[in-house]
Amino acid sequence: MNNIKIAFRSLSRNKGFTFINITGLAVGLAVCIMIMLYVTHEMSYDSFHKNGKRIYNLRASIKMGGNVMNMAYMSYAAGPIVKQNNPVVEDYMRTMVYFRPMVVSNPASPENKFAENKLIFADAGFFNFYSFKLLSGEASEALKAPFSVVISKDIAKKYFGNTNPVGETLIIKTDSAYTYHITGVAENAPSNSSIDFNFVASNTSLLSMKEASMYTGSQEISFGSFGLNLLLKHASDTAALRRNLQAMAKKDKSLGEMIYTLSPITDTHLHMNFGDSSNTRYLKIFPLVAVLILLLALVNYMSLSTARATLRAKEVGVRKVSGASRISIAMQFYVESALFAGISFVLGYCLCYLCKPWFLNVLQLKIDNSFLYSPVVLGLLFALLVLTVLIAGSYPSLVLSAFKPVVTLKGKMSRQAGGTAVRKVFTTLQFAISVGLIICGIIIDRQLYYFRHADTGINRDNIVMLPVGTNLVKNYQAFKKDIGDLAGVGEVATSHYAMYKGYDMFFAAGKTKEEKSIPIANLVADNNFIPVLGLKWKYQPAPNTEITGRNKVVINELAIGKLHLPANPVGSFISDGNNNLQVMGVLKNFNFSSMADELRPFALITLPDTSSFWKKTGCSLFVKINPHTNLPTLLAKMQGIYKKYDRDTPFDYTFMDDAFNQQYKAEDRLAAIFSLFTYITVILATMGLFGLAAFTIEQRTKEIGIRKILGASLSKISTLLSLDFLKLVLLSVIIASPVAWWAMHNWLQNFANRITIPWWVFTAAGGIAVLAAIITVSYHAIKAALANPVDSLRSE
Incomplete structure (x- = not known):
């Protein structure tokens, strides 16, 4: 005490x-x-999960020629085949996340329709396989019947209030509208679950749909739509399972050389997710x-x-x-x-x-x-x-x-x-940390600036992308014409995918033994796609030549070298594995994906605006807006036209430059957090220096008084008192600069397109640190220099 x-x-x-x-x-x-x-x-x-140590995720990759294709999702038949051939597997669970938009309504009030997400289809034992808590319903029975669904606690409250919805129905419109019987209510999925859901529907529902073949696919182990987790009888059975899977891979050569990957479910979030969902880089x-x-x-x-x-x-x-x-x-x-x-x-x-x-x-x-x-x-x-x-x-x-x-x-x-020497070491360490973070923060900001302002070969300004789902495609031509006729709209174009939202792949036949097949990114679009996006020609099609057709293709410059085509390949042919495609023209290279990734060979197949392809797959409408147009008014008109042809699906749109910037959200978040950390370190370092300077100068009060009596000026005393601290700050700059350069050099290697680290970054960081130190120390130095020497020497 x-x-x-x-x-x-x-x-x-x-x-x-x-x-x-x-x-x-x-x-x-x-x-x-x-x-x-x-x-x-x-x-x-x-x-x-109760059985988390025994649950493993199964994925595969296939070698085709010199290329490797990863299978994040597998065929519907893969689960039973793997269990049948591997006695160490106790059970399997197939889940399919429904990525497309869906509309949900309660039959009791059909006029109230809501756009929902997080629908997954799963095998019957979902709630026994995993440890998600069921608030009502039987885990073993909930997902047995076709068109049965378990909803989350939040969804139950949204559609049914505080009543128990088990036994009630919901109409869920995916590709088509189906009535689902609610067989259970589950607690909301924990925030640290890689499986997130609002609706869990039975896999037998998929088998009863008219689109069933699109999802269930091959009856062999192959590419598919289902995530596959295996429950082992013992956690130690992984080695035996890997041996058995290798034996299976050697027997089955139908798809090429297959390599199975087995990983614990606890690694799914950090190591197995694609994209930016796991923030692993932080x-x-x-x-x-x-x-x-x-x-x-x-x-x-x-x-x-x-x-x-x-x-x-x-x-x-x-x-x-x-x-x-x-x-x-x-x-x-x-x-x-x-x-x-x-x-x-x-x-x-x-x-x-x-x-x-x-x-x-x-x-x-x-x-x-x-x-x-x-x-x-x-x-x-x-x-x-x-x-x-x-x-x-x-x-x-x-x-x-x-x-x-x-x-x-x-x-x-x-x-x-x-321990004055130790305190000097402490001060140097503090400012070295601050200077290092300032350097890193500036370089991260410069890299993001480069991403956003580099010439990507695409004119992204004033282009709105409207997703067109299966509900609207039957009236797509009328919809497109009405949008194109709006005042303020310049041109419209159609593409299978929205820009920066995806593309397809095919494998072209290579010309060398090392490259038997070459992956080519490809996109299907209409005739207006090239002018609307402002793509530039390297080799234009011959005059009066039609480039539209299934067997015609436009490639980018990079594809010429990768496919070993003539310098001007117009008129040449490439194979997509099934058909020979005639090269009608060559576009200058443009970044159709993130600037962080290497540019890839690209092929554009143009189809007529009236093609039935859009009706089968859906598409994206690109709308070029004229300058000086009132955007809110124009978007409201677009929404009115959209609702005219599709009342069920919510109207959605994305500006192309926003979609481009969205690719760098991970770096944006890193920059924002890093800026905060940098401010904090600078503030902490200056606070420490402020207190240390106050005490150090307080110890030298008599010295300062004697110097003033002997004629020292205000500037000389301030300089004398500040110099010791500035030496430490300059030393911290010298220590921090190479460490920060090394860290940022390694970080920049993650990007195919990157800046070179400019010399002025280190000067700027050092200048900020020195300026902060001068301001911090000068307050006490000037205050001490202005003090009356009689007061400081009176006790002598």
């Missing part, structure tokens, strides 16, 4: 230093807690940043605590003369550090709680509140508190408890007391 009283007195006596210490440590802890929650949540995916960066920021905050605390060592020296001397041991004195300062750390931790947790919604919104993540109070998270928070107390109290207690009572009581403590 005595130690706690002394700690509180120390807190209240030195309010400025207390504020800097507690605030700096609280901010560092808040950042660390936020990142810890994020990383822990990402690492905990699917660990809640998991290596953010923990490092969290450690650096917490280290910076702890360094602040230890530096300021030891800097005030001379003020506590006589206290330590009196205690030692009175019989206190070094251990008891060290314990006193540990208690003081624990009090500081405890207050900082509470403030840091409150800051984290307040900033969490923003942080998760930037990362586009959801974390359940129940996860925040799980035993794992609470244990990690406690461990962080203990670690903070141990580190924060270690150095000050060792330094202060080591003072010799004879020296301290005679008042002969030099300015070196309290």
Whole structure:
């Protein structure tokens, strides 16, 4: 209790230093807690399943010539075949995520229709295979019958209020409208589940649909629409299963050389998802940043605590003369550090709680509140508190408890007391971290600027893309004409996919043994596609030549070299594996996917505007809008035309430049978070320097008074006092620059199109750090230089 009283007195006596210490440590802890929650949540995916250690995801890849094609989704028949040939497999589960738009209505109020998502089709034992909680209904019976569906708790409340909907029906319109019987209500899927759903329908529903063959596909193991998870009889059976799968692959050569991949379900989120869904690129960066920021905050605390060592020296001397041991004195300062750390931790947790919604919104993540109070998270928070107390109290207690009572009581403590050299190291470390993050932040920003302003070969300005589903395609020609006739619309075009939303692939026959088949990205579009997107010709089609047709193709420049075609390949033929396609023209290379990826060989097949192809597959309508057009009014008119032909499907649109920018959302989020971290490190470093400069200059008050009496000017005194600190900042720039260059050089290797790191980035970062240090130190330096020397020398 005595130690706690002394700690509180120390807190209240030195309010400025207390504020800097507690605030700096609280901010560092808040950042660390936020990142810890994020990383822990990402690492905990699917660990809640009771049989999680025995559930493995099965995927495959196929070698065709010199190319490898990954099979993320497999055929409907793959599950039974694998189980039949592998006795170690206890059960299998096939799930198909329905990616297309769907409309749901309650037959009791058919006029109220809602666009919904997160529909999955699954085998009958879904709720026994996984550990999703059923609030009502029988797990073993819920998904047996065709057109049976289990809905989530939120969906049940949305459509049926607080009544139990089991036994009721919903009309779900996918490719066609079907009436589904509700057989259960499930708790909402946890935020750390790689399987997310609002509706779980039975796979037997798919078999009863007229489009069944499109989904069930081949009766062999092949490409398909279903994710396949296997439940093993024992967790140790993985080696035997892999051997059996290899034996199966050797027997079946129908698709080429197949390689099976087996991974735990807990790895699905981080290692098996395509796209940006898992934020995995942050998991290596953010923990490092969290450690650096917490280290910076702890360094602040230890530096300021030891800097005030001379003020506590006589206290330590009196205690030692009175019989206190070094251990008891060290314990006193540990208690003081624990009090500081405890207050900082509470403030840091409150800051984290307040900033969490923003942080998760930037990362586009959801974390359940129940996860925040799980035993794992609470244990990690406690461990962080203990670690903070141990580190924060270690150095000050060792330094202060080591003072010799004879020296301290005679008042002969030099300015070196309290480890000035160590504090210089601390200050250099702080600014090195800050400068390193500033450099990284600038380079990330430059790379994003390059992505958005590089010439991609496509004119993306003022182009709106409207998705056209199966409900509207039968009236597509009339719809397209009505849109094209609107005032403010320049041209319209049709493509199978919206730009930057996907493309098809075919394999062209290669000319060498090493390249038996060459993957070619291809897109099907109409005649207006090229002019609407502003694509440029390298070799134009011959005059009066029709380029439209199934057996005609337009390629890009890159395809010429990859396919070993003549320099001007117009009139040449390439094979897509089934047909010979005549090359009608060559387009200049353009980026039809992310600038982060390498440019690929590309083929464009143009079909007539009236082609039945659009009716079978759906398409995307590209609308070129004239300059100076009132966009809200025009979009409202487009919506009216859309509803005229399709009342059920919600009207949706995307600007092409927004779709282009959306490809870099991961980098955008990284830049936003990194900017925040950089601001925090600079603030923490300057706070530490502010407190250290105040105390250092306070120690030199008499020196400054003597210099003023001897004629030193204000500028000379300010320069003298600032120079020592500026040397440390410049040293930190020298240390941080090569480390930051190495880190960013490695990061840039992830992008096929990237900037070279400019020299001025290091100068700019150093200039920011030096300017922050000058402003921080100058306040105290000028204040000391302006002080009356009579006051500072009066005690002499």
